[in-house]
Amino acid sequence: MIRFNNDYNRGAMECVMNALTQSNPVSYAGYGEDTLCRGAVDKIRALCAAPEAAVHFLPGATQTNFTVISAALSSVQSVISADTGHINCHEAASIENTGHKILELPNTDGKISAEQVRACAEAYYLGGEPEYLTEPKMVYISFPTEQGTIYSLAEISEISSICRQYGMYLFVDGARLPYGLCADGSDITLPELARYADAFYLGGTKCGALFGEALVITSNYLKRRFKAHMKQNGAVLAKGWLLGLQFSAMLENGEYFSAAKRANEFAVRIREAFENRGVELWVKSPTNQQFVIVNRAQKEFLAQDFIFEEVCEVQNGTVIRFCTSWATGESKIDTLTAKIAEMPV
Amino acid sequence: MIRFNNDYNRGAMECVMNALTQSNPVSYAGYGEDTLCRGAVDKIRALCAAPEAAVHFLPGATQTNFTVISAALSSVQSVISADTGHINCHEAASIENTGHKILELPNTDGKISAEQVRACAEAYYLGGEPEYLTEPKMVYISFPTEQGTIYSLAEISEISSICRQYGMYLFVDGARLPYGLCADGSDITLPELARYADAFYLGGTKCGALFGEALVITSNYLKRRFKAHMKQNGAVLAKGWLLGLQFSAMLENGEYFSAAKRANEFAVRIREAFENRGVELWVKSPTNQQFVIVNRAQKEFLAQDFIFEEVCEVQNGTVIRFCTSWATGESKIDTLTAKIAEMPV
Amino acid sequence: MIRFNNDYNRGAMECVMNALTQSNPVSYAGYGEDTLCRGAVDKIRALCAAPEAAVHFLPGATQTNFTVISAALSSVQSVISADTGHINCHEAASIENTGHKILELPNTDGKISAEQVRACAEAYYLGGEPEYLTEPKMVYISFPTEQGTIYSLAEISEISSICRQYGMYLFVDGARLPYGLCADGSDITLPELARYADAFYLGGTKCGALFGEALVITSNYLKRRFKAHMKQNGAVLAKGWLLGLQFSAMLENGEYFSAAKRANEFAVRIREAFENRGVELWVKSPTNQQFVIVNRAQKEFLAQDFIFEEVCEVQNGTVIRFCTSWATGESKIDTLTAKIAEMPV
Amino acid sequence: MIRFNNDYNRGAMECVMNALTQSNPVSYAGYGEDTLCRGAVDKIRALCAAPEAAVHFLPGATQTNFTVISAALSSVQSVISADTGHINCHEAASIENTGHKILELPNTDGKISAEQVRACAEAYYLGGEPEYLTEPKMVYISFPTEQGTIYSLAEISEISSICRQYGMYLFVDGARLPYGLCADGSDITLPELARYADAFYLGGTKCGALFGEALVITSNYLKRRFKAHMKQNGAVLAKGWLLGLQFSAMLENGEYFSAAKRANEFAVRIREAFENRGVELWVKSPTNQQFVIVNRAQKEFLAQDFIFEEVCEVQNGTVIRFCTSWATGESKIDTLTAKIAEMPV
Helix, strand or coil: CEECCCCCCCCCCHHHHHHHHHHCCCCCCCCCCCHHHHHHHHHHHHHHCCCCCEEEEECCHHHHHHHHHHHHCCCCEEEEEECCCHHHHCCCCHHHHCCCCEEEECCECCECCHHHHHHHHHHHHHCCCCCCCCEEEEEEEECCCCCCCCCCHHHHHHHHHHHHHCCCEEEEECCCHHHHHCCCCCCCCHHHHHHHCCEEEEECCCCCCCCCEEEEECCHHHHCCHHHHHHHCCCCCCCCHHHHHHHHHHHHCCHHHHHHHHHHHHHHHHHHHHHHCCCEEEECCCCCEEEEEECHHHHHHHHCCEECEEEEEECCEEEEEEECCCCCCHHHHHHHHHHHHHCCC | CEECCCCCCCCCCHHHHHHHHHHCCCCCCCCCCCHHHHHHHHHHHHHHCCCCCEEEEECCHHHHHHHHHHHHCCCCEEEEEECCCHHHHCCCCHHHHCCCCEEEECCECCECCHHHHHHHHHHHHHCCCCCCCCEEEEEEEECCCCCCCCCCHHHHHHHHHHHHHCCCEEEEECCCHHHHHCCCCCCCCHHHHHHHCCEEEEECCCCCCCCCEEEEECCHHHHCCHHHHHHHCCCCCCCCHHHHHHHHHHHHCCHHHHHHHHHHHHHHHHHHHHHHCCCEEEECCCCCEEEEEECHHHHHHHHCCEECEEEEEECCEEEEEEECCCCCCHHHHHHHHHHHHHCCC | CEECCCCCCCCCCHHHHHHHHHHCCCCCCCCCCCHHHHHHHHHHHHHHCCCCCEEEEECCHHHHHHHHHHHHCCCCEEEEEECCCHHHHCCCCHHHHCCCCEEEECCECCECCHHHHHHHHHHHHHCCCCCCCCEEEEEEEECCCCCCCCCCHHHHHHHHHHHHHCCCEEEEECCCHHHHHCCCCCCCCHHHHHHHCCEEEEECCCCCCCCCEEEEECCHHHHCCHHHHHHHCCCCCCCCHHHHHHHHHHHHCCHHHHHHHHHHHHHHHHHHHHHHCCCEEEECCCCCEEEEEECHHHHHHHHCCEECEEEEEECCEEEEEEECCCCCCHHHHHHHHHHHHHCCC | CEECCCCCCCCCCHHHHHHHHHHCCCCCCCCCCCHHHHHHHHHHHHHCCCCCCEEEEECCHHHHHHHHHHHHCCCCEEEEEECCCHHHHCCCCHHHHCCCCEEEECCECCECCHHHHHHHHHHHHHCCCCCCCCEEEEEEEECCCCCCCCCCHHHHHHHHHHHHHCCCEEEEECCCHHHHHCCCCCCCCHHHHHHHCCEEEEECCCCCCCCCEEEEECCHHHHCCHHHHHHHCCCCCCCCHHHHHHHHHHHHCCHHHHHHHHHHHHHHHHHHHHHHCCCEEEECCCCCEEEEEECHHHHHHHCCCEECEEEEEECCEEEEEEECCCCCCHHHHHHHHHHHHHCCC
16 A cells, blocks of 8 residues: 555655764753754754744644734734634644634635735724724745745735734744745745745655754744743654754755655646546645545445545545655556546546 | 853754755745645654644743743642742743742652642632732643653653642653653653643753744643744744754654763763762662762863853752763763762762 | 624613612622622522532633633643634634633533534544644533523433543533523523533623623532632722622622523514514524524615624525614614614615 | 621621712713713812823723733733732632743732832843843732732832833722721822822722722723723723712822721720730731731630631641731620730630
8 A cells, every 4th residue: 555645654765864863872951052063053043044033843844833822912812713724623722722713714625815815904993992802913824825826925925914904923833834935826935925824834744854843933022932842832842953954854855845845746647637537626636635536436446556545425426635745755646647547437 | 161061062963964955945834834844744753643732843941831831820829849940940930920920839859749749729619719918820840850850651641630629730840851751661652742741842942953843732721822932032043944943853863862862871970979888868769960079189180171060059068060062972971980989989 | 873793782680770879888708708799609509409510700701701711721632612612703713812722612602512512622643632733621602602502401311421531621602591591492401501510601691781780600620719710810899789789789680691692572462573574594593692694775775874794695695683682662663673674675 | 706707797888888878869871981980080189180081981900910010011911919919819810821820929028119019120121121031011019919918118219210211001909908007007099009009999899888999090001901901801891980989088188098098096005905915016006907916815706796707827826817808896895805905815
């Protein structure tokens, strides 16, 4: 069986493993106050053209999401998200557990628009900040989204501009960031992201590392005492250098991006294989997640050799997801596309 | 400079690194639902003679502490701890952040007694469970304690018996568990711990792993939906097998225990070197943490070559801590004891 | 100007004021442990035919809602509500502030159906209680709803039956309960409510009292330590007898119900006056809240003499709400209906 | 039986009852946005010489405490309090329930000193704001304290000055404020309190009102969105005018203060009666609460005719508390002192 069910079913890139082995006989300062983390911070600041940004390494994405959100919001403030947002659907109500409401906006292919955000903020502010409503204080988007789609530079900059108009933070979940940045047609860069977002992260877990996310905070307000928020939420790794070294290794030689680009290309090959068979797409994604609508016979046929995710039932079949990743080998794509070619109608 | 400042300044045991390398080309199911975790669970259940225990792997100790405590308690229940308990002093009020009061009891060398626990529970129950008080529902102790001391089997069993009498959970923080179990004079075993505690953990981070703690839950009530509590608190590692494989590797060949035993012996050599110079102990510890009281000249002399922790100021000097670990080499102990022998009076 | 904007713009019924005056020279035990509260508890248990029910008096409805919900739910459990539910729209995210997600279901005239509730529970349980989802553990409905509509006995009993099937609590917000019970066409009684709901309350604030709600808990699990939850949430009034005496007074002579019935009749007269002018109803309500759609000229004409609430803008005008209450005098209805009769088209 | 067990066993002053009756036929705007509240706000601002202060009316003291504290603190900030502070002992961990640690300082007769507060803040700031500690951000004191003692102007101003040096808020629990202000030897006034504290309240429940506390906020930061915090915590009374009118009535004719002064004098008569019998004081209080140490025979003798509170057991007997209040009649003091005079040795 070949796993295409997600992008975190394999360990780490060779460069990460080598760096890990190399660091093993050395002793380091704890809690991320070490030379390896400092090196990684410098690299990330440089890539983002954001020398003043705070960069923190956290073990996981759910932790990163609720730590940032709860650090940013007072108890009468809330966060805007697409109804399909990861924080709204996949994290066991971890945001509400920190005491904050998620203001859900209906998504279009996983995305929300500046116009929707404006309407949500206006309803609160034109209403005179009524005491019985929470204040929308942050906008959370994912890049790419849960559906694999991406925001354009224009879309991000418009959302950012609404955020600034209403004093809201823009927080970008980048668990799959390089897949988005390197997607065909993507027109946004790290320095632009750093300029438009108040906080965002470079995903590690799904992008070549064993685990870990690199959070970039550009908002001065959010920087304050952030590490105490991390500590309180169990997000300060004792052996912090393990996170720094992984990001250094992946960024050093650019494999962080080149592997994502390759994974996207493989994903598009999968999509095209389905399209060639006349299979309907659930959403057209340029990144490493592909969603197609198959019938029962097709699903069972593919399930003979491959593990994939069943997303939901729709009118004309089942939505299934195939993920590639930095670890996907070309031969597995060949095997899959060959199988798709033989798939029943 | 040689680091004796803590027991988490080095990567992982060779056996862990090898297992990690070996697993790298293989794909696994996510979130701890993989074969490596299942293997580690089986080993731990066997070692604990607790075939019904739930075993979960969490990335870090702070997370483990607040996840267990908040999963166990309703909002009007609280946890009893020594005033020096890790959860009360070193975790940025993470327990209070989940909504629960810590009922602090004064410690004796880091420990609390069954009698103190009984008095605390009685005050509540003899008072008729008054509505204006929180209900003490859990006792948290560390084995070994923050001061490196250990509870005897008799002490643990008495505390456990008070807990059961009053319907309180006993939760044992085992971030340094093997150092305690393998200490000279320690008379408690894993099966006994599993019998007397409702939940406890085998520390990984400080005991030979890169990171991770293995939580053992014997209370049926606490088992229920525990993984959802983990998920909500960001404590479910996407690549969960990374945790399972580390515990398997360390337990497989017994190095988890033998390395702790060696570290304890090294620690005692350090203590004896100080005692030989007439230096006063702050507390007499049989485990890998040693606390001595030095004067300014001594502190500065030692700081020339070694990194250690300053704990607090006392009447007759500064309390400093030296930690050994699974990674400490004998030559470093030789260097340190030689230096101590030359220390000014 | 005559206020029809809400049902809490006047003090209390004469019988309440008299009881208050009578109690003033007497000293009582605190925190609701007094004879007046005991008398009120007995009356309410008798009216509900629920001799085992726990009855508590809380100062306000928002407090009652979040105290019940947070007392009932563990941190990985959530509450189902209509998207228009009071807890979801009017209470400044007080439920999320206690750490719980509201699972919103789309409403039909303010109501949700047993079928919707079943689908929501099934999605969770058929999915195998996935760790990344919160567990739906309570259903919150209002009787009458925010739109003034009422559930039939059949509807409530079906929702209750789904709740019991899935181990969920049914909690009925009764801030306006007597208006619902005494509505034309209402077929539910207090004993039935006590049988089908695990907790519900008899509203005081909007129904004749100065302030206060009488919470009835029939679920044994919810009864446990409930007063500690109240205390923790500031919901134990020091001079608790003030709440007991108000409910006793209103229930003693049945004015609690007769006044609600009269208010409903007045409300229907208002509705009919609008209908006679061909004004469209937003929702057809049999209780003390009436919602009609008026144009700008009509709104401004009515606003000359009356205070009412603007609910929202719709295609063909503005939805405005007129509330009657236990305190509404017939002459004010005459004045209003006369004005409506003169209203521009 | 005569109740001396607390200062909230009677309804309200005549002036309050009259105002209540007078307001009953009138309709008002809700949620404290009415003319009666505005009048009370003006009176309080004038008495405090604080025209810019925000004044809010909340139903109860526990609510006021946790609403202010949780509104003021971020999740990594904590509140300093005497270990005997009301929030630490009598409110069912309501502060921790909002996610904040109480940093307990040992009390001296219920009070803490500026020096203790400084040491607590310094430990944090000299330590470099370590990430594993919460930030002390507020100091909570009671005036008078739980033991009936009072702070001098010099003490309050020193604590305030330390607070400002370290950027901490000073919050004064004034549930019994007039008893403190009017105590023999008290040298602090409302304008001084408004100058030195960032927030404090004029107690109503224990000082002549049926219920309610008048919160004065002078800190601009704390003023922001405070009413949303109140709403979220269920502390916005629907019929808010009921609170405004009570404070207006009590302050109008100065009875708020004169009744407290009389209660203090009565309390001192009780204390002197005990002193005349050679009974030891537990603490020497100039306010309406008196604490004496009696033996078993004395306690039982007094319990024949009076209800009082047993505070705790000490070496030489039981500490019992007698409370007077605005409602205490002189004849009851005569009866009590006569009984004390006959008390066994």
